[in-house]
Amino acid sequence: MLARLASVPLFARRPMHGNVSGKHRSPHRGSSVEFAEYRKYVPGDDLRRLHWRALARTGRQYVKEFEADTNLRCCFVVDTSGSMRFGSGYEGGLSKIDYARRLAGALGYLAVQQGDAVGLTCVSDTVVTSIPARRNPAHLRHVFDTLEKAKPAGGTRLVPVLHELAETIRQRALVVIVSDFFVQPDELRECFEHFRFRNHDLAAFHLLDQQELEFDFKRPMRFVDLEGGTSILAEPTEIASLYHKALQSYLTAIKQAVLETGVDYHAVQVDEPYDKALMRFLVGRTQRVGVR
């Protein structure tokens, strides 16, 4: 599966800073194969970059600027709050945390394979684990171990943690958030804007279980909150319609937020094979950036 996925490279959608030339564009323009733009010559510029033909034709002095390719810093933010433990097992589906592990693990592997650095942050009501981004395969093993040991528990403090991360990730990076996003859409929008403001390339995997979408219970149920432990007794048939209404309203707000903030958003049902979800993600990025 990874071999098949590896045929589709992982691209960042924004130029990346890096100290190693790679597949990813760098915002630092320099002598590179890839032309960026012309600008007026100012004294002090390297005359080697002067566009002589333009000077000859127009008499004006322009300097060619090139984009430099760089390596990708890929930071995975995995939500390990209690709600991620949920999994109905619908059509052999995984729990949300298992799905998140696989997604993050596979993407991390692919990133390291193509020479990009991979970091991991596990979030619940606190930052459970934070691993800085590195490129070596040994580091990948550490990431895998951390993912494996991540135990979903506690409430969701995704929003403050994301704000914190947006500030702490210094260089431009591809930030991949894997979560069920059970937070207020407005607050989430602010987070996304924060990341955009910090010039990070933000991708979001929104994981939901089939049962969370369908809410097809037929009998009275006692629902125990995975995050707070509180419980309510409900007649699902009575409230299904209202549940769907509230859920739809939430999803609409989330989609509106990601549209407005330009987040690479991927809604994923955990009964969907994760390689397909990854393929969608990778292909989507390829189409946006353009395969070179």
Added chain:
Amino acid sequence: MSFLQPWLLWALPIAGLPILIHLINQRRYRTVEWGAMQFLLAANQMSRGFARVRQWLILAMRVLAIAGLLFAISRPLASGWLGLAAGSKTDTTVVLLDCSPSMQRQEAGVSKLDTARRHLADVLSTLSSNRWVLIDSASETPLELEASTDLLESPHATGVSASADLPAMMQSLYDYIKANNPGHTEVWIASDLRESDWQSDSGRWTSLREALLEFPQEVRFHLLNYGDNAANPNSPPNLSVRVTEARRVEVGSDAELLVSVLVTRDAEGPDDLQKISLPIQFEVDGARTQMRVELSGVRFELKDQRIPLAGGAVRGWGRVSLPADINPADDNAYFVFDKPAPRRTVVIADNADTVRPLSLAASIAPDAAACPSDAFAPDALQTLAWEELALVLWTSDIPTGKTADALRAYVDRGGQVMFFPSKEPTSRQFLGVGWEAWQPLARPATPDNWRGDQDLLANTASGASLPVGRWEVSRSCSLAGEFNTLASLPEGKPLLARVPTNAGGVYFLATTVSPSDSTLAADGVVLYVAMQRAIEAGLAVLGDARSQSAGTPLPATGEPWLRRAGDPSPHDEEALSTSYAYRQGVYSSGEKLLAINRPVAEDQTLQAPSEQVQQLFTGLDFDQVDTSPGADSTLVQEVWRIFLGAMMLAMALEAGISLPRVPQQVQAFAPRVGSPRGAPPRALEEVA
């Protein structure tokens, strides 16, 4: 609300099953760990009020549906008053049916009796019973029926000319229950509450009620009242005819019949007392004549209407008819005529001189006919022609031995006897009644109570009462035995008593005509009237032509009675010979002719007040419903369909409320990488 299968109502708690299931379901919830709590909490909060109402509505509908089904299979009845009749398993159902002429009054072409029979057949076919028994007013004999619908066909349930005797019918009912000891018994009485039939003043009711109260089993009474107060007040007045007298007289070489007729109009309805021209038809031995009379009041009496007798006929019969009206049972009257029998009376006395007033009173006939009156000593009766006597006045000691046997035989064939106390009464008795001892009174007493409605001291035809209260009695002789008191002195001492008999009349007068004992002879009017009435009653069984009221047994003869004429039987059926005594008409047996007519009491339209009738059943389980002849509505109706409909409605509502609201579909959350159905999956490389 009443039910035919009330025991099924014990299952009503089953209607609470949905609530129980709901509660159990509430307890049998599954626990699930849930992440998307925010939506759940929002939905739960929003739905709380409505969901609760909806839930209770669904539960209520389910409960109603089950309750509706249970009520439906319990077979509810629409008539609330019938509630007492339904509901428990009836062992025996007894119908007391008043078949008297007044019950044959019609409304909308249907008689009260036919309506009652139909009503009863409908009601009783709805209510279950192990046994059906009919006690009709004619025979007063319990008759078991195969089914309740037999009421519509049984000849015993058809109209007759005899009055009903409700106390006697109740007595018959009592005897039946006592003899057969049935279980839960329902008694249905269908009657128009005529006082003449109910005799609500009769002392028999009290003893009957007390006797019925003593039965251990449940006995319920239901009275269907077809009285005129329940009938249509706009019905036209009813006319009835009666022959008060028919006698043959000879005028020279010819013979004539003098017929007196009384036409009565009941005073009801808007046509009251309007003058009407009425044709009256006379039929004598098949020859008809008609005359028209003007009827302006309630009664019209035609006295001594002369009808020539063809060929000087000596014996024969006739009929007087009115045009058919709302009661065909009283539009005909029958009579027979013959040479009158001599009004022979005999006084049995130790000393004939002391009883001269009696002889005088007996020998003066009201119509100047011969009235031979003889006096005999008690030991000289060997040559007495008992078969010619109309009245025997017995003033000596009560007879024993052969004399007593002869006297009993005379009474059994319909003879009349009046006993007066002897000077020194002994303990001898006649038919269980005898003298005790003379009781002198401190001062002369006058009768303070007497029967003015019947028998010897009855009021005159004009309604005036006899001056019985003017009698003064200085000395009376007390009586022992069972008798009916016709007149009594203060403190209830009997003055004139009648011994109940199957035929004939046996009277005991507790004083004598001696001036030292009473003023009977001095104020002779009452004595004379009483004697002449007794003679008339005695004459009725003499001769070959007799008249009697319907209901009286036919005189015993050597040959069977044949019906010569009479009212048509219901449904044009041939009248049963066993019912001849109850149907008016003319009957013959050998040389004897017999005219049977409605009893005089049938012309009295007075009804027993409802309250008084209810009092007759005080302490008994009794209910009454007023109905009317010709009414199409049945007395009882099963209404299970309503409950079934309610059940179905409740189920439909429950289904409607329970229908899951069309869930607001969540728009496709995640796009799927995949092929349309049926298409081969694309290779990953193609996608890439």
